[in-house]
Amino acid sequence: MEKVIMNSLSFPVLSTLIFLPVAGAALLLLLPRSQETLIKWSALGVSILNFCLSIPLFANFDKTTHLMQFGERQLWIPAFNVYYSLGIDGISILFVLLSTLVTILCVLISWNSIKAKVKEFYIAILLVEGAMIGVFCALDFFLFYIFWEAMLIPMYLLIGVWGGPNRIYAAVKFFLYTLVGSVLMLVGIIVLYLYAGGTFDILELATKSYPYSLQLMLFWAFFAAFAVKVPMFPVHTWLPDAHTEAPTAGSVILAAILIKMGAYGFLRFSLPILPEASRAMTPVMMALSVIAIIYGGVICLAQTDLKRLIAYSSVSHMGFVTLGIFALNAQGMEGGILQMINHGIVTGALFLSIGAIYDRTHTRQIADYGGVASVMPTYAAMFMVFTLASIGLPSTNGFVGEFLIILGGFASNQWAGVLAATGIIIGAGYMLWLYQRVFFTATNQKVAGLGDINGREFITLLPMLVLIFWIGIYPNAFLGFMHQSVSHLLDRVNTGGINGPSVAKNITEILR
């Protein structure tokens, strides 16, 4: 396959990243139930090992090509020409790295807060990790679908077993929403497969041309799956429930990785395989994005529950992401991808932080807090950084992503850019107001006498803190990965050769 640079490391790195957690889960299965400490340390060990194994990707990635790298290919189901085919490019590499990192943090943050069915919990976390990485690495549509769906099982259990009071409702809602979307995509995949002459190869599918009406049909079939996952307005309603009721680790995985899969799906499938339909649907997608940005933000202002507020802010932030992607220019798309990473880091960090304080107070009501800054100063300082990054203050990562997106959005459609920018103002409003209510004002009885975060929690939050400034101050370290892949993708989507106005281009050059 000339389109894929095969893996040249001494071990099949992507397969290892996918199946090491699965093997780790099998190992946990064999451990005796009573050995909870051993189970925790094993889970931590597996997740750290997996992270270490993902570092060669970062170090050995060739940024000068858009081709898939670290490829692996093996015939899997001959009857349907299905290949076990893996590879990553500039779009997917960062998600793989983020997944391996976030899993460690999820294990750490759950250390003391998960007390029931400990063994099953860590098995579920590791299985989710394997499936998530599989989603980002799969180069075969069938294989992708397997990972995409397989992840639902452990995620459903994570929310439903270890979640909050209303967890069962949230888990079932999450499962049914995503399943309905996914099965419609499955129909689309089969139609595409048959039309393309019997191949599931994503790269090959992206080189063929399809009649416009078929593209349009497939676009909406894929939309059903991806938009639910993102989640885009108006199919976002599962997210607040799932986010709120999930245990901390579940919320973090949802926020940091899982909802990125939807946007990743647009980038990997909808845009390159269905370029004409994507171009034609741009106004619809941008409109939905802008609605999500503003609507999500306004709803945040009315929330009384900490996690629910962050959940709605995710709807708003993911609106930025889809806006950037469907701006269909380099700035917007790179901003969109970077913003996905940013959102994963920042919202992940916010959920981790909320988890840390929830372990102490066991309440998520904003009204139960107040004056936390005076009892937990270190915690308050870190939360401040996360809040500002979420708003998008310059020198934090949120700024870079949102700036690029608004730039790209403006270039593509002025109104979209203007309206999206108001979303940032609303964002500042609800985040700062949240910070004020929780950390300042008079010390609430319920938080008086709480101890500051301990070493484990500090270590859990530290990587996020580092990444926020790293991306914020030197974004090219991460944008550099995606230039080639994004421009290749844009070439495919904009076959007409429409590029953003040169002014905006120059501004991004300066920014880099």
Added chain:
Amino acid sequence: MTGGLMPLAMPDLRPVLPELLMTALALMILLADLIFKRKETIAFLSVVSVIIVAYVALMQTGWMGATFNGMFISDSYSMFFKIIFFLNVILTILISIRYIAVEKVNLGEYYSLILFSTLGMMIMASAGDLIVLYLGLELMALSTYILAGFLRHDMKSNEAAMKYFLLGAFASAFLLYGTSMVYGLTGTTGLKGISAYITAHGLAKNPVLILSMIFIGVAFSFKIAAAPFHMWAPDAYEGAPTSITAFMSVGPKAAGFAVLARVFLTAFGHVADWQQLLVPVSILTMAVGNIVAISQTNIKRMLAYSSIAHAGYALLGLIARSPDGLASLMNYMLIYGFMNMGAFAVIIMLRSEGFKGDNIADYEGLAKTHPVAAALMLVFMFSLTGIPPTAGFMGKFYLFMSAINSGYTGLVIVAVIFSAISAYFYLRIVMYMYMREPGGDVQLTTSPSISLALAITAVAVIAIGVLPGALFKLAGLAVVNSF
């Protein structure tokens, strides 16, 4: 044969050898009941018998062919179904051994009846003639009626048997009526002969033929429990001994599909558009099965509706009317056999003396009290829903693929929506097991044989889900070599 005017040729018995052997062994099991007091021995002998028959069947590939003037056909198509029947009967026996002792109906006839029923299915799968088909169908059905009412002192079991018998007899009447009309029209009951006569005389649009097709189709729809001919299923499934419910939900259904496909593809192979008749049946079957299952509180009843729903999915393979479609249908029946048997094996474990254990509420907190059983049930439930990486997904995928390939995209969209709806009630079991606290003290009735059955089904469900290639190939070959 020396000098006679009418040489009576001895038909070639080799293709029918497995059936002959099965008859002999089933009779021997009946006699063995008089000799051995321990019923476990009878069960063991029954399993050995099935394995012998299966071995002979698989080794006789060189002798395949039609015999008795084409009334009996041994081909790879029938072979594939026989594999399903063998697995079905072995798994049923494995889950029965402890169970019928708990139910206090530990009688030797139980095993010989199961074997006779399986023999009936084998004959059905190999039938090349409507009369042979009827013979097999009645042998299968009559044995199953008795088995359904095996709990003689249980009113529900009596009701199940009675209902199953009455409606089954009704279905048989339909079949005979249809057969008689076909015979009246074409002068033959041989499937190939019917097809040849229809083409030769241009009868494809003959209203009597259409009517007879409908009658025969209705009869088979009873057997596969397709709506609107499914009414017997929930009551029969709920009342019958659980092991027999498991047996009925897989074997007779697969046998029903085997004859349905063979009759329609062979005898009516040149009649256009009969698959259009099945489209509404399929939609209705999926709708009734999946929607009514949601409101069930008894797990056997829920699985009865689920089994109806799965018949609806499997019909897609027949509607596709292509070699691929047929292969996907066969493939699905095998996969369905594994996952459904596995689910019933777990259900049976919950039955202990003085505790029925067939209410969904009995599953509350099972993950806490019996984590292994709960985990296995979880696998089977996700497989029945059709979530990868389980076999259920692969089976559905193949069905959907072949249906779309034949141009039934709209029907597949309906199917996937119902499939998503089905997630609700399958997941409810998972939810009860994992997300609720144990309600009462549930004791599991375990035994080595049931553990073996669970191991076989669980491994099969996962293995087919991860590496389905070999099975797809096998099903494809079975079709190519037969039609």
